[in-house]
Amino acid sequence: MTSHFFLLGERISQERLTWIEEALKFYFLKLYPENLLHHTKPTEAVFTFLITNDALYSLNEEDTLPIWEIILSLPSVKIVLDKQELDLRGISVERLKMKNPEQVIDHNSMSLNGQTSFWKDVMKIARQTDEPFPSTIGYLHLESPYMHRSGQNVTQCLAAAIEVRASVELYAYLDGVHLSHTDQNPAECQNVGKALEDMSERAEKRGLQCLMLACARCSAARGYSTWDDGKEVVVSTCTIKPFRIRNLKVIIDRFLCNHIILGGNIASIRQKKEGSASQYVTVEKSSSPPVTILITKAPYGTEYAFGALSFAVACAYQGVQTRIIFIEDGVYALTGNHHLGEESQYFNLQEVIDAVAESENLHIYAYQPSLHRRRITKNKHITGVLDIGKTELAQLLFQPLRGSQAGHQRLLFF
Amino acid sequence: MKEEPLTIPDLSDLTCTNLMIRLKIMLKKSSPGSAIEFIIRRDQKETIEVPFSRTGYKVTIHKIDNNRYRANLEKKDDGKMH
Numbered sequence A: 001m002t003s004h005f006f007l008l009g010e011r012i013s014q015e016r017l018t019w020i021e022e023a024l025k026f027y028f029l030k031l032y033p034e035n036l037l038h039h040t041k042p043t044e045a046v047f048t049f050l051i052t053n054d055a056l057y058s059l060n061e062e063d064t065l066p067i068w069e070i071i072l073s074l075p076s077v078k079i080v081l082d083k084q085e086l087d088l089r090g091i092s093v094e095r096l097k098m099k100n101p102e103q104v105i106d107h108n109s110m111s112l113n114g115q116t117s118f119w120k121d122v123m124k125i126a127r128q129t130d131e132p133f134p135s136t137i138g139y140l141h142l143e144s145p146y147m148h149r150s151g152q153n154v155t156q157c158l159a160a161a162i163e164v165r166a167s168v169e170l171y172a173y174l175d176g177v178h179l180s181h182t183d184q185n186p187a188e189c190q191n192v193g194k195a196l197e198d199m200s201e202r203a204e205k206r207g208l209q210c211l212m213l214a215c216a217r218c219s220a221a222r223g224y225s226t227w228d229d230g231k232e233v234v235v236s237t238c239t240i241k242p243f244r245i246r247n248l249k250v251i252i253d254r255f256l257c258n259h260i261i262l263g264g265n266i267a268s269i270r271q272k273k274e275g276s277a278s279q280y281v282t283v284e285k286s287s288s289p290p291v292t293i294l295i296t297k298a299p300y301g302t303e304y305a306f307g308a309l310s311f312a313v314a315c316a317y318q319g320v321q322t323r324i325i326f327i328e329d330g331v332y333a334l335t336g337n338h339h340l341g342e343e344s345q346y347f348n349l350q351e352v353i354d355a356v357a358e359s360e361n362l363h364i365y366a367y368q369p370s371l372h373r374r375r376i377t378k379n380k381h382i383t384g385v386l387d388i389g390k391t392e393l394a395q396l397l398f399q400p401l402r403g404s405q406a407g408h409q410r411l412l413f414f
Numbered sequence B: 001m002k003e004e005p006l007t008i009p010d011l012s013d014l015t016c017t018n019l020m021i022r023l024k025i026m027l028k029k030s031s032p033g034s035a036i037e038f039i040i041r042r043d044q045k046e047t048i049e050v051p052f053s054r055t056g057y058k059v060t061i062h063k064i065d066n067n068r069y070r071a072n073l074e075k076k077d078d079g080k081m082h
Helices: A014-031 A054-058 A065-073 A083-089 A093-098 A120-128 A150-161 A172-182 A192-205 A217-219 A248-255 A302-315 A328-334 A349-356 A368-373 A391-398 B016-029 B042-053
Strands: A004-008 A045-049 A075-081 A136-142 A166-170 A212-213 A243-246 A260-263 A266-268 A291-295 A322-326 A362-367 A385-388 A406-414 B035-041 B056-064 B067-075
Touching: A004 A120, A014 A065, A014 A166, A014 A368, A014 A391, A045 A120, A054 A065, A054 A075, A054 A083, A065 A075, A065 A093, A075 A083, A083 A120, A120 A150, A120 A217, A120 A260, A136 A150, A136 A172, A150 A166, A150 A192, A166 A172, A166 A192, A166 A248, A172 A192, A172 A217, A172 A243, A172 A391, A172 B067, A192 A212, A192 A362, A212 A217, A212 A248, A217 A243, A217 A362, A243 A248, A248 A302, A248 B016, A260 A266, A260 A406, A291 A302, A291 A328, A302 A322, A302 A349, A302 A362, A302 B016, A322 A328, A328 A349, A328 A362, A349 A362, A349 B016, A362 A368, A362 A391, A385 A391, B016 B035, B016 B042, B016 B067, B035 B042, B042 B056, B042 B067
Parallel strands: A004 A045, A045 A075, A136 A166, A136 A260, A166 A212, A212 A243, A291 A322, A291 A406, A322 A362, A362 A385
Antiparallel strands: A004 A266, A266 A406, B035 B067, B056 B067
């Protein structure tokens, strides 16, 4: 049975694959060396990588292919590829497959419509990792449809969930709220809005729940919130019927539940309840899956870094054990002295980090190898952010939180 | 010379999460022993009342208008913000 899985759709850099590889090595060599002695069957992978969209290029690129080969040399690692997206891009994985025929899966399961579907395989993996057997699949979406192919992934994923009789929940955040716009009419690709409306009806007919929530802050910024009663109910004249615009805390309420939440770039790390303690964690017992948010993008250029911080603060405020790790380009948030005019409505991210660093349920880390790689150092005044290296990152990812009653940890890439 | 009245920041447009963040930044910047004042909406009241009260702050809120409240946060002597 798969213990942990990564679902990756965004382009995978050498840097990202390297820290993943190093974390996996730590897992197998230091944390669970018994896996090296007792090879489980290939079908019973400890780690499964579900790869779609532009992440597929990493299987063929000069700087990432050798890292995939190292990862596949580790025991019980499997890669499941989105065949449709692979073919669309003309990517060949023959070299990798020839060396690791049982670990590289490039044929997908058949769905009810008679076509193969990567998302059917995603469902199989996702529904294995939770306990009790989950009846709900969530999806956190951050990107606008049409500009990003990931918009179609949302509909494919949720359709696959309904096919296996799971209730579905869609959480639209940042540009993801554009999924909710009424009267979408694309000429060259699937109408995502229509597909979501159809899905809502299909779920209802099957007696399944279908919840679609759009973040109120993100929706207001983008012009969707046309009436706000001041009591957390927002009505919009430009959203499709199934969507509800709600305060972020209503979305985070759903994260208090134990179901699997998928997304464009996420991971689910299974953890033993009441496992051994990591020195980087707190001791509060909680049945909500802990959330680790990886801030991977530079601040200010996009809303990702602030959106991630805001999301993390909301999680922590709701009682979810939350960790933020600044990694890859995300470490630019920690370097230099950021200045913003006193009158500015926008946030200086360093001020935000400094202000929230001691919040209850929230721990913030900076991945040193990302700083070193960019030849930058952390601003010495940011004292609430703990420096971590490769070992500590792996510990954070794979050692269970002390006292946690949750079956898995959620890893979200922003 | 006539002293200009201080403007109380109106934070009523902020979402609950961003209100928390903004207040924490304001508290970090304020001098020890001083209080901060701001305007909020009705639904923002509970966002600040409980968490700040239990983490060492005296929270005072007065209604000033329909759905507008004037809030005051003051650090107690032994208060520690988490």
